[in-house]
Amino acid sequence: MSSPPVTHPDQPAVCAHDLAAGYGESAVWSHATFDVAAGSFVAILGPNGAGKSTLLRQLLGLLRPLAGSLEVLGEPPHRGNPSIGYVPQARTLDPEVAFRGVDLVRLGLDGHRFGFAPPWGSRVARHQAVERAVESVGATGYAGRRLGPMSGGERQRLLLAQALVGEPRLLLLDEPLASLDVANQAAMVELISSVALERRLTVLLVAHDLNPLRNAIDLVCYVANGRVAFGPPDEVVTSEVLSSLYGAPVEVLVDSRGRRFVVGIEEETAHPHRHRTDGGTS
Amino acid sequence: MIAAAGSAAFSWNLVSDLSQMLSYQFMRNAFLAGAIVSVVAGVVGYFVVLRRTAFAAHALSHIGFAGAAGAVLLGVNPVWGLLTFCLGGALAMGSLGQRLRDRDTVIGIVLAFMLGLGVLFIALYSGFSTEAYSILFGEILGISTSDVVLTVVVGAIALAALGAMYRPLLFASVDEEVAEARRVPVRLLSIAFLLTVALAVAVAVQVVGVLLIFSLLVTPAAVAERLTMRPASAMAAAVAVSIACSWLGLAIGYYVSYPVSFFITSLAFLAYALTRAANALARRRRPGRLPPGRPRPEYAGGHPG
Numbered sequence: 001m002s003s004p005p006v007t008h009p010d011q012p013a014v015c016a017h018d019l020a021a022g023y024g025e026s027a028v029w030s031h032a033t034f035d036v037a038a039g040s041f042v043a044i045l046g047p048n049g050a051g052k053s054t055l056l057r058q059l060l061g062l063l064r065p066l067a068g069s070l071e072v073l074g075e076p077p078h079r080g081n082p083s084i085g086y087v088p089q090a091r092t093l094d095p096e097v098a099f100r101g102v103d104l105v106r107l108g109l110d111g112h113r114f115g116f117a118p119p120w121g122s123r124v125a126r127h128q129a130v131e132r133a134v135e136s137v138g139a140t141g142y143a144g145r146r147l148g149p150m151s152g153g154e155r156q157r158l159l160l161a162q163a164l165v166g167e168p169r170l171l172l173l174d175e176p177l178a179s180l181d182v183a184n185q186a187a188m189v190e191l192i193s194s195v196a197l198e199r200r201l202t203v204l205l206v207a208h209d210l211n212p213l214r215n216a217i218d219l220v221c222y223v224a225n226g227r228v229a230f231g232p233p234d235e236v237v238t239s240e241v242l243s244s245l246y247g248a249p250v251e252v253l254v255d256s257r258g259r260r261f262v263v264g265i266e267e268e269t270a271h272p273h274r275h276r277t278d279g280g281t282s
Numbered sequence: 283m284i285a286a287a288g289s290a291a292f293s294w295n296l297v298s299d300l301s302q303m304l305s306y307q308f309m310r311n312a313f314l315a316g317a318i319v320s321v322v323a324g325v326v327g328y329f330v331v332l333r334r335t336a337f338a339a340h341a342l343s344h345i346g347f348a349g350a351a352g353a354v355l356l357g358v359n360p361v362w363g364l365l366t367f368c369l370g371g372a373l374a375m376g377s378l379g380q381r382l383r384d385r386d387t388v389i390g391i392v393l394a395f396m397l398g399l400g401v402l403f404i405a406l407y408s409g410f411s412t413e414a415y416s417i418l419f420g421e422i423l424g425i426s427t428s429d430v431v432l433t434v435v436v437g438a439i440a441l442a443a444l445g446a447m448y449r450p451l452l453f454a455s456v457d458e459e460v461a462e463a464r465r466v467p468v469r470l471l472s473i474a475f476l477l478t479v480a481l482a483v484a485v486a487v488q489v490v491g492v493l494l495i496f497s498l499l500v501t502p503a504a505v506a507e508r509l510t511m512r513p514a515s516a517m518a519a520a521v522a523v524s525i526a527c528s529w530l531g532l533a534i535g536y537y538v539s540y541p542v543s544f545f546i547t548s549l550a551f552l553a554y555a556l557t558r559a560a561n562a563l564a565r566r567r568r569p570g571r572l573p574p575g576r577p578r579p580e581y582a583g584g585h586p587g
Contacts, residue, residue: 060463080465088459098507098516099456111453112464115446146511162460
């Protein structure tokens with residue numbers, strides 16, 4: 001705890017040892033041990049409510065570990081870590097909100113500082129930093145427009161730019177592919193992995209489905225049934241590993257294009273479309 | 283007061299009109315108070331509109347009504363009652379928390395109770411209805427020089443507070459979750475902001491009264507939101523609209539003997555209606571852009587196939 005953060009290139013970005021997470025006394029999951037090497041792209045998968053976002057909250061220092069140890073970039077997690085860029089789950093932004101994309105990105109740079117930005121000095125530098133971040137996500141064309149009426153993909157890019165503007169080393173993205181159509185999902189994954197490569201970022205991305213990500217990611221962190229499985233996707237998302245994780249038979253089917261489909265228990269816990277009555281006959 | 287002013291005749295010599303108007307102490311006070319309140323309400327109003335806390339601001343003014351009526355009953359300047367009750371109300375509301383689901387219900391219940399309490403206080407004050415009237419609808423022509431001084435002090439505190447929390451408040455208002463992760467004290471800011479709203483409400487009630495508070499605290503900011511999207515320019519625009527409405531309202535009220543509050547609220551309403559119409563027109567001229575609020579095809583076709 002007291003050791004100062006030592007940073008060298010091959011130090012893991014995240015070290016979890018026998019980690020447990022939860023609220024109050026009860027653990028959502030426990031006994032998670034894994035190392036995320038710097039520069040890896042990790043997908044955090046699992047059914048709804050399994051505790052995927054809980055892991056992100058721990059890394060952000062918003063939630064203390066119930067047990068075990070956790071290190072982020074060589075130090076214990078703490079709130080406001082400037083080396084972490086964070087994009088929370090896509091919220092339903094008010095369609096009438098009068099805020100420009102660039103102003104949203106700008107908040108990532110100095111929004112946490114008190115007072116207002118001094119009109120002198122680093123003004124140009126600030127402007128350039130915002131411009132660079134906006135450009136790196138390909139949002140230059142619409143960043144000056146109102147946020148409200150933007151599409152999900154456009155907003156998601158600007159939120160990514162906001163996370164990038166502070167030059168982080170670790171990127172935490174909570175369901176960035178939700179509410180995007182298939183084409184936009186692919187474009188978003190492509191963008192994230194190219195930005196990560198260019199800036200040598202470690203990325204932890206919470207997702208619902210492995211398939212849009214399978215060509216981009218190095219590792220999978222599968223959270224289910226109070227436990228966590230970690231490793232390369234082809235080794236984790238298998239019938240054996242998931243069956244032992246759930247403690248019940250789960251089958252993973254692989255199609256000719258290498259897409260993996262989890263069937264069995266997962267179907268009910270991960271996709272509870274109870275309120276949908278249209279049936280989906282097509 | 284109105285009688286003295288009402289006897290004045292409007293000439294097209296605006297300079298002499300103005301100098302005649304300003305020869306009265308109560309008019310000078312009214313213009314000054316109107317300007318200070320406009321600056322505070324414009325800046326605070328920007329955040330009220332951005333954070334969608336209009337209902338909380340509305341409730342604070344009604345809580346203030348009980349305070350003002352109580353102060354009248356005790357023989358104290360109503361502004362002190364306003365300040366005490368508004369600040370107390372803001373603290374109580376802040377402690378309810380932003381995310382509480384039945385927050386609006388609780389606020390509504392307290393609001394109704396406070397209004398009832400105010401009515402009792404007014405009744406106990408041997409039925410002096412003019413006092414109640416001026417608290418409810420404002421009495422800008424009755425603002426004394428000491429009221430102006432108090433308004434300056436309270437307004438300066440409110441602006442200084444907003445200046446200190448400007449960037450994190452903006453962050454927390456637009457993007458609460460990320461702000462929290464970036465160590466912005468979201469909860470504390472929400473309370474601090476409500477306290478600032480309380481200060482703004484307390485001074486604005488003198489001008490437009492408890493019931494018409496929105497005309498200065500919400501309408502100008504809503505107009506500004508439609509004119510510009512940059513936070514700083516929007517605040518400046520809200521202040522400008524607010525000053526224009528209160529000063530023009532005062533000037534008209536000087537010649538036409540109807541309540542000044544009516545003119546101020548009407549002008550604010552007119553400004554809002556005009557910007558809305560102008561926005562709609564501009565949108566029709568650029569058919570390429572979809573109107574705000576309508577989802578793009580990307581959303582509509584959520585599930586492929």
